[in-house]
Amino acid sequence: MTVSTAAIDIDTAASQSGFEQHIDASEIRVDARTLQPSEELKEAMIEEEGVRLTVYRDVAGYPTVGVGHLVLASDNLAVGERISEDRALRFFERDLAKAKRVVVDLVGDVRLYQHEFDALVDLAFNVGEGTLSPDKSPRLNAAIAARDHDKMVEELSYHHAKGSVANGLxxxxxxxxxxxxxxEYADPRAIDA
Structure with a gap:
């Protein structure tokens, strides 16, 4: 699908004039810097990750808590410790904000639909910034540089944790x-059942 020149001109003119106009990112590709992770994405991520208030080791063996939050030294948490729901939510919002920044840095001025942006945010959240670097994900970076949305989708699959295929991934x-x-934000496991 291509974006009409008129739509681009309206968006560009609105941003240059300082006039903020609501543009439906489900119908037109927009600058990723203007987007936020959607509620549909947040619900899908919570469904995928679960909400665990006790620190555990994920499939790769990393201490994790909340909604897939990788425990950092600055969190002062150890495996087996519990956190509050509020703290889990704060971790999730902080991790989403970081994933958004990673996507914005990754795509630069490539315009995206809301759902394309959401998929890339999920990827950044799930695999981390380092995995999306040009060295570790050269085909994804090449697809983004070429503005080839069809090739981008081919590079969204990450199936391994610690060298083994993880069915959840x-x-x-x-x-x-x-x-x-x-x-389509629905769980494919529910559709396959």
């Missing part, structure tokens, strides 16, 4: 691709 990648291509 296989489904997560399928869900991410469905979000990117069709704005």
């Amino acid at each position: 296989v489904y997560r990648s399928e869900r991410r691709a469905n979000i990117f291509v069709d704005a």
Whole structure:
């Protein structure tokens, strides 16, 4: 799908004049810097990650808590410790903000639909910034540089944790691709059942 020149001109003129205009990012690709993770994405991520208030080790063995929050030294938490729901929510919002910054840095001036942005935010949240670097994800970076949205979706799959295929990551990648291509946020496991 292509964006009409008129739509681009309206968006560009609005941003240059300082006049903020509501543009529906489900119907037109926009500057990623103007987007926020959608509520649909947040619900899908919570469904994928779960909400765990006790620090545990994820499939890769990393201490994790809340909604897939990788425990940092600055969090002062150890495996087995509990946190409040409020703290889990704060971690989630902070991690989402970081994933958004990673996506904005990654895509630069490539325009995205809301659902494409959401899929990339999920990817950044799930695999981390380092995994999306040009060295570790050269084909994704090349697809973004070429503004090739079809190639981008081909690079959204990450199935391995600590060198082994993790079934949860296989489904997560399928869900991410469905979000990117069709704005379909539903769990593919529920559809397959």
